[in-house]
Amino acid sequence: MNILVFVKRVPDTESRIRIQREARGIVEEGLNFVISPYDEYAVEEALRLKEAQGGAVRVVSVGRDEAAAVLRKTLAMGADEAFLVKDDAPEAYDGLRTARIIARAVERKFAGADLLLFGKQSVGADNSQVPAMAAELLGLPQATVVTKLTVEGGAATALREIEGGTEKVSLSLPAVVSAQKGLNEPRYETLRGIMAAKKKPVPVITLEELGFGPGEPSPGLEVTGLDAPAARQAGKVLQGDPAETARELARLLRDEAKVI
Amino acid sequence: MIAAYLEIRDGKIKKSSLETLAEARRRAAELGVGTAAVMAGASVAGLAAAAFAAGAAKVYAIEDPALADYSAQAYAAALAGFAAEAKPAALFFSATAMGKDMAPRVAARLGVSLAADCTKVAVKDGALEFTRPIYAGKAILSVKLKTSPQLATLRPNVFPAGEPVEGGGEVVKMAAAVPEGAVKGRVVEVLKEETTELDVTEADVVISGGRGLKGPEAFALLRDMAAVFPRAAVGASRSAVDSGWIGHQHQVGQTGKTVSPQLYLAVGISGAIQHLAGMSSSKVIAAVNKDPEAPIFKVADYGIVGDLFEVVPKLTEELKKALKE
Ligand SMILES: Cc1cc2nc3c(=O)[nH]c(=O)nc-3n(C[C@H](O)[C@H](O)[C@H](O)COP(=O)(O)OP(=O)(O)OC[C@H]3O[C@@H](n4cnc5c(N)ncnc54)[C@H](O)[C@@H]3O)c2cc1C
Numbered sequence: 001m002n003i004l005v006f007v008k009r010v011p012d013t014e015s016r017i018r019i020q021r022e023a024r025g026i027v028e029e030g031l032n033f034v035i036s037p038y039d040e041y042a043v044e045e046a047l048r049l050k051e052a053q054g055g056a057v058r059v060v061s062v063g064r065d066e067a068a069a070v071l072r073k074t075l076a077m078g079a080d081e082a083f084l085v086k087d088d089a090p091e092a093y094d095g096l097r098t099a100r101i102i103a104r105a106v107e108r109k110f111a112g113a114d115l116l117l118f119g120k121q122s123v124g125a126d127n128s129q130v131p132a133m134a135a136e137l138l139g140l141p142q143a144t145v146v147t148k149l150t151v152e153g154g155a156a157t158a159l160r161e162i163e164g165g166t167e168k169v170s171l172s173l174p175a176v177v178s179a180q181k182g183l184n185e186p187r188y189e190t191l192r193g194i195m196a197a198k199k200k201p202v203p204v205i206t207l208e209e210l211g212f213g214p215g216e217p218s219p220g221l222e223v224t225g226l227d228a229p230a231a232r233q234a235g236k237v238l239q240g241d242p243a244e245t246a247r248e249l250a251r252l253l254r255d256e257a258k259v260i
Numbered sequence: 261m262i263a264a265y266l267e268i269r270d271g272k273i274k275k276s277s278l279e280t281l282a283e284a285r286r287r288a289a290e291l292g293v294g295t296a297a298v299m300a301g302a303s304v305a306g307l308a309a310a311a312f313a314a315g316a317a318k319v320y321a322i323e324d325p326a327l328a329d330y331s332a333q334a335y336a337a338a339l340a341g342f343a344a345e346a347k348p349a350a351l352f353f354s355a356t357a358m359g360k361d362m363a364p365r366v367a368a369r370l371g372v373s374l375a376a377d378c379t380k381v382a383v384k385d386g387a388l389e390f391t392r393p394i395y396a397g398k399a400i401l402s403v404k405l406k407t408s409p410q411l412a413t414l415r416p417n418v419f420p421a422g423e424p425v426e427g428g429g430e431v432v433k434m435a436a437a438v439p440e441g442a443v444k445g446r447v448v449e450v451l452k453e454e455t456t457e458l459d460v461t462e463a464d465v466v467i468s469g470g471r472g473l474k475g476p477e478a479f480a481l482l483r484d485m486a487a488v489f490p491r492a493a494v495g496a497s498r499s500a501v502d503s504g505w506i507g508h509q510h511q512v513g514q515t516g517k518t519v520s521p522q523l524y525l526a527v528g529i530s531g532a533i534q535h536l537a538g539m540s541s542s543k544v545i546a547a548v549n550k551d552p553e554a555p556i557f558k559v560a561d562y563g564i565v566g567d568l569f570e571v572v573p574k575l576t577e578e579l580k581k582a583l584k585e
Contacts, residue, residue, distance in 0.1 A: 129364035136368035141445025220373030225402035250578035
């Protein structure tokens, strides 16, 4: 089976985010960057499918040169090849722009893939839209937010989380699947894998090669503000006898906060 | 016109869709345009009265046997067909499992960008502006869409539902433009959870437990408290889920669910940034933790410093009393 996995370099979830209000962006200096955690589930699932059924796992990231580091991590985990689609544009928070680049890359460079795996969202932009958009642009079926995946004979069955239950989605391949926590436990890189990954080339694909002109594809949205969240007022903290504090909290929730 | 897509589950319009419609109506009034509701399925026109009562001036009912089972491909084709024909200025979805699955496909089909999981919609200089948390709530992003129609998904429980409206309106029946043979994926089965418990994303009150609960048994204390409220659900931190004390569908946070209840009560939860990512848009946050330095107290409106095993049963009794009075 021929599997493509799409990964993104994002700030570590523990990072303190500093905002440049005027530039409507974040300060990247001093930030620790990682592979988006959901993408790790996607890589792991691809590796397991390959181990069970044979084939190849190729990993693609759209981003700046720095994204090569997360691609190397996936090579160290066991991916066969990794490619960087070089996009120097700053984060536009526009899922459609990314999906257009991905769809074009699939058509021009990676035709013939049986399965396209993504994380359910990139942590950071938290858009949850690139997998479904890429699926639509490529005319493929999709299952998003998937916690279980079975692939057999040109078809896949996926379980996805919905409110109060689970949906079983049946797909014919090729298809797009986005990974949710629970799908698997991602493996760690081995020392041998890390050493081998260092030696592997990470070919770069330019946007021109994909047929995009200068400034294309342009974002379909304009960032009008980027702010720190309104600080929540320091709350009332009650200490002392459990019975009294419980009574006081119930009273505050009813009379002051008016939520009960 | 601003249109709201109404999601139907078990023959009823979802509460979050009614919130979406109410927000569409408020922003449409501000822009001086109309409000419409869109529904899709094998047979949906019967729910038009409910949509009118929720504030729609016009109801579009897309009916097609191809829409009997949910398929992102078929539904996206149907909704894109609606947008091409009815030409709404904006189309809002609820950011539910279904909304997040289909809205991006509709957007890609129409070639427009999408503002996802919005917690605020405003009118600025005659155009819609969409606001939402990013970086796990550490930054707030506002965007204007350069494309038309303006597509957005709205986070459930954040936007107030409207007052019921008298009277009806026009029902426009539409066929779905689902190309033959183009649908290669669909939902074949919906597996319901056995419990009758509400989902954390839909509850007005979420009572969550963390590692401080020390085991699965103590979740019974939280369920007892949840039972005091009409629409409450039990949530959990990742630590509690990873320890196997409660199912992952209860997990709140970055790798769990995003909730915005009226009241969020964190019990024995430290308040790690990834947990806050899932609950910081709650209206009121309360916490019970024995550590006065726990980070959760930095975001909580109310807190009790104490042993949860002592505090929670007493709090349940007091809440019962407070609700009765
Ligand atoms: C990529 C990534 C994604 C993540 N996603 C999530 C997510 O979605 N959701 C999530 O919750 N976490 C997530 N985490 C994990 C997160 O970082 C924390 O580890 C987790 O939230 C801690 O859970 P906790 O607060 O229950 O446990 P702890 O941090 O161990 O806190 C337990 C708390 O209970 C208190 N306590 C103990 N005993 C008692 C008692 N008897 N009475 C009262 N209080 C008591 C303690 O004082 C402490 O504050 C993620 C982490 C990563 C790296």
